[in-house]
Each structure stands twice: as structure tokens, then as C-alpha cells.
Amino acid sequence: MKEIRIHGRGGQGSVTAAELLAVAAFADNKFSQAFPAFGVERRGAPVQAFTRISDAPIRLRSQIYKPDYVIVQDSTLLEVVDVAGGLKDDGILIINSEFGPETFKLDTKARIMTVNATKIALDIIGRPIVNTVLLGAFAGATGEIRPGSIMDAVRERFPGKVGERNSEAIMEAYKMMEASI
Amino acid sequence: MKILPGGICDAGTTRVNKTGGWRTFKPVYDYDKCIKCKLCELLCPDSAVHPRDDGYFEFDYDFCKGCGICANECPKSAITMVLEEK
């Protein structure tokens, strides 16, 4: 079983990202589970969402303490949240940033990767919506999931042009990450 | 008698249980004074005032308990409470 934690700010679509990841994983013939950090949500406040992906049906209901992967939607969160907390040594931490991974000195043995998701989103989607883009980056960085499954999930959730542009951005981020592995 | 689950029974069963007997004073109309304002009908707590076809009212002594509210409220003093002869 793989456990993923997504950090974002209220309104950035972290919960949606976790859900889409679960939908995509299931389409990849795995079992999945997505849930928010149950709390009182405020726009702009740090939030977390979680996804579990497994070959067998998932029974575990506790929260995620030792994720295999962490996705950070907004690098300013690093100042207020311990985004690497509990991350497994052989895990991967994906940060949305224009800077390279070496910029980030975090207390973790896990591999840090960065992707300029905001730029990809602005260039392709035309708006700074990074949650779907980061899922593409996740697919490229981890190989846990087919990018096509993420694109399908996103197109189903956001039909029409929005879905198409998001898919394009997902593919872009996927290729970038794949290349940097 | 058997009880039905849920306490279900026929409606209106109090009809057979006449309650007028405990009255000491009974209301009596003076139709000459009555202006058909309906207040007595409206205010009777036992619904013992029934309309007649001519627009006046009559008492249902099977259920009137003799409380005197109708007499008290009648704006024309068209109702008097008289001692029951028992």
C-alpha cells in the first residue's frame, strides 16, 4: 500500500486532487481511498488531504502518519507546516516551485523534486490552478499511476475545454518529471 | 378488547364518552340579543357550540362543561348561565 499526503491552502483543491488520484488509481485497477484532514476549512489556511493506493481492498481507517509521497502545492507552506514530517526515507517529496530541489533544506532523507506547476498552469490552463498539474508531476515522479488515468479522471470531473486544458498541463508536468528522474 | 401496536384505534372515540354531566351551570341563549358574531363558537374550549342553519348557534349539552367562557365573552350578553336542575 502506498500513502500520499497533499499539502495545500484552503481553496487550492487539495481535497479534489486527493479524490482525483483515488479515481485514477482505481481506473488503473488498484483499490484506493481518499479523505480530507477533517477540520474546519478556511480559505488560505493550510490544509491536508490524503490518498491510499493498494492492490487489495483498503480496510485501514486511521489517518496517514508515514506517507510514501508528499505533494506540496505551495512552497510558502514550508515555513508554516512540517511538510516532510513522517515521510519515509525512500519516499518522494514533490514541491511546486520555480527553484530546483537543492534550494530546499528539509529534515528528510527522502528525495525532493520540484516542478514549476504554477507556470505550467498559467501557460496552458491560463489560471494558476496547480492541483491537477501536480498529479501529472506525481505520476511522472513516482510511476505509481498512468498519466492517462489521471487525465481521464480530470476530464470526467471537469468536462469540456477546462478538462482538455488540464489534461494537456498534466501531460506536460508528467513528461518534465519523468525526464528529471 | 385487544390493543393494536402503535396505539392505533378509531378516531373520535370520545363521542361516546359524554362529559356534559358534571356541569353545574348551563349556558342559555337569548337570540333576540345575539348578533351572530361567532365568538361563542370560536372560544368554546369543548367545541360544544354548533352553528344552526339560520346563522344562530346552539349548545351541545352532551359535552358543554358549563365553564361560562361563552357567556363571559359574548359582546351582547346574549348568553346567561343558569343553575342546572338535577
Place this chain on the structure above:
Amino acid sequence: MPREMNLDKSKMVVVEGSYAVAHAVKACRPNVISAYPITPQTHIVEDLSQFMADGEIPNCEYINVESEFSALSALVGASAAGARCYSATTSQGLELMHEVLFNVSGMRLPVVMTIVNRAVSAPISIWNDHQDTISQRDTGWIQLYAENIQEVSDMTAQAYRISEDRDILMPSMTCMDGFILSHVYEPVVLLEQDLTDGFLPAYEPEHVLDPKNPLTFGAFADPNYYTEFRYLQEQAMQRALKKIEDVANEFYDIYGRYYGGLIDEYRTDDAEIIIMAMGSVVGTIKDVIDKLRDRNVKAGLLKIRSFRPFPAEAIKNVIRDAKVVVVLDKNITLGLNEGALFTETKSTLYNTDVRVPIIGYMLGHGGRDIRIETIERVIDEATEVMKTGIRIESQFTDLREELL
């Protein structure tokens, strides 16, 4: 009896727990829905409102009300008039219904409610525990607790079948853990409309409220009659013990899905330590048991699906040969220092020859996460009990001593 359950992945979709429940309600073809939104039940009633607005629930009225008290009161009339009725609530909303809960069961109205379990204020908490429903255990409602969203959505149809049976005629609460199940996305088979139309025929009450043929429901009962009404309710609850099993079996025959009837067992056959629990924590416990079995710890799980009626016989039969029983409660009876499942399990055994030691833990209150480590620790402590006997009968666990 444990059964094979083969989930057909091609029929599954990844949806939120609340949506799965709302969809199941729709498939049960309700005639009247009345509810008042309250976290974390909100998504269920929002989804149902959407179905109504889209015309997807034919022959149904959605009554908007100003409180939970009114929501259930509206259903008293509607159910007496012969409608299949549904509501959903949680926590303070359920407590506000308290008076009406007795009316519904007393009038033998087969209303079904989903309770999205949440802690009760004060202090205010929107997170999960079972205090809300446990506090309503004496109101004459059947209470079923679900382990995952597949179970709770399927339970909706089961609950109508049980409640509407003429031998039963008692209302049901189907209980799902707030947030943990209501807000989780996971693969689920949405309750199939075609199968449900076969499984759950239209509700046909024997007596209906009808202006043309007036009847009194819940009539006045003086001391000459009152006792007998309570007796009849209890008899119906006792019959429900079998009905819940029968309906679960029939559901399995038609849908191929099974979660236990009154109870379910997991690796209890040779178990020395049996853990008893209700709701979503059951899933976590199964994972821990598998792990411990690999280390030769003979642990098993007794999942309680039906808390009301209380499955005393079924429990006794499962725990009879265990060396120690551990009961987990997400609730407390204040003033007794015990959770309700613990107290009632003990009392079930008192006048019997089953003399297995039972210890109780109160945990998961107000949404405190129940971690794998916690389950492992209580099993460790149970192992000690096998050697030393009971030292602490009932206690809080995961207490943060540093706050006290």
C-alpha cells in the same frame, strides 16, 4: 456464518461515502424526505436535494424544515399516512430529536434514518464518536453500525426491509462514522436500482392515516394499557434479531454482498483474544489482526452490526471459548466509567456459564484518531490479562496525560 464476498470491480465507482448513501436512499424509492443540514451529515442531504431538483426521485416530497425536531415530526405524520420516510442527522441534531424518536417507535412507524456519528457538545466537536447514537439506545430504534461505505449504503435497503416488516414495525438508524466514512472517497457498488426494486417492495402499511377513514395513532394509554405497549415493542425487537439475520442473508442471495447479520466474525475460530467493536474502526482492527497473526498472536474480531436489538446470544456463542475479550467503545456512560458495548456484553454473561474475562477501552472520542499502535497496545495488554487476570477493568486509552 462468514461468506465469500466477491466484489465486481467493473460495477464499482469511486465516490464519496455521503453520495453512496444518498444514492442508496434514492434506490429505495422514498416518498417523503425531511432533514435539517448539520455537519458532517450535510453532503447526504445536499446530494438528495440535488436528486430531487433533477427529478431523479419520483413520487417523493422533500420537506424543508427549521430544525431536526421538525424534520422527524414531519415524518411521523408522513409515515402514519403510509409514506416511506427518510431522514439523516447527527450529534446535536439527533439529541434534539430525542422526544420524537420515542414517538416514532411508539407509533410503530418504520422510518429509516442515517446517523452520521459525531461527538456531542460541550465542548463543541464536529468529529466522530458514537456518543450521539448510544445516548439514544433506549428509544426503540433499531441501530445498525457500518464498517465501510459499501456496507452503510447497502444497509439502507436492509433497514427498510427490517423496519417495514409487519412482524417488526420499528424504526431504524443506520450509523456511519462522521468524516471517516461520510467524507471518504473509495470504490463502491452503488445500490442497484433493478435489484432493489425486487428486494424492497413498496411499503404497504396495514393502518394508514387518512381523512376519509380517520384513525388515532399513538393514543392515550392509562396505567391499564401502557405496559402492554412497551411489551409489544420489546417483542418486536426480539423478532428483529432473526429478521436482521434473514434480511442480510437474503441481501447476499440477491446482491452477492454480505457484512454479517447481527454480528460478523473475523479470524475468531481459534482466537484466544477477541476484540469487539462497532463502525469503521473494524477495518483498522482487521489489518492489525492479520499483522499479529503473522506473529502467532491468536487474535480475532467480533464486529457488532446490531447494537439494538442487542445480539446477546450471538455474542455469547462467539466469545465463549476465548481467553480474554477486549471491548472498544467510542462512547462513555458518564458516572460508570464504561462504554455501553462493554457494559452490555458483561451483563449478557452474568447469569451464564461463560466466564471469560472482559476488559473495556474507551477511545476515539471527539474524533481522536485510532491508530494501529493503539490497537496493538490493547492487544498486548489483553495478552497480559491472560497471564495475570484483570487489573484494570475499564479505562480510557490514548489519554493525553500532559493536558491534565
